[in-house]
Amino acid sequence: KAGVTQTPRYLIKTRGQQVTLSCSPISGHRSVSWYQQTPGQGLQFLFEYFSETQRNKGNFPGRFSGRQFSNSRSEMNVSTLELGDSALYLCASSLGGEPYFGPGTRLLVL
């Protein structure tokens, strides 16, 4: 069974730009969560979607948003990028139990 896929894998943007990251969950998984990982803050929860509805949201500013499509694929968007948004963005999918992570998108904001 194919794992969680994320695109793109690497991204370089400049301050003020916006970015969209994509996540395709494991087939059959309807829950998709997003996390930000930085050396200083560790892994922090952004939001979780289930059946196209946001079920939970972490403590991030409104510049961070997401959505889920009917096929369970999910996207997250960051608008007005700041230097501090440089991080590894991870997506995880689950069937209601154990979350499995994708390879991540490494975002560098210059």
Place this chain on the structure above:
Amino acid sequence: QKEVEQNSGPLSVPEGAIASLNCTYSDRGSQSFFWYRQYSGKSPELIMFIYSNGDKEDGRFTAQLNKASQYVSLLIRDSQPSDSATYLCAVYFGNEKLTFGTGTRLTIIP
């Protein structure tokens, strides 16, 4: 604030010995506990999950859960150099938000 705490290490263990990793959590009502292994530059990989008090074994790995003490641990038997990584403890708190500890860096010494 729901929290998960781990000793950041580094923890150094000789090859062939048992590595013991510990994690405490703040919410007594937590039901689901996970251990992830993360190699440098890679995404977290799920290696163990445990939902009930007691021990759960899978190959060289044993997860131990004590809900009364709010404590979960991971034992790695016959440690190998390939086990050198950061180990992340994660806990589902009641609202389905997966919260991670800061991770313990484990080094296996040949």
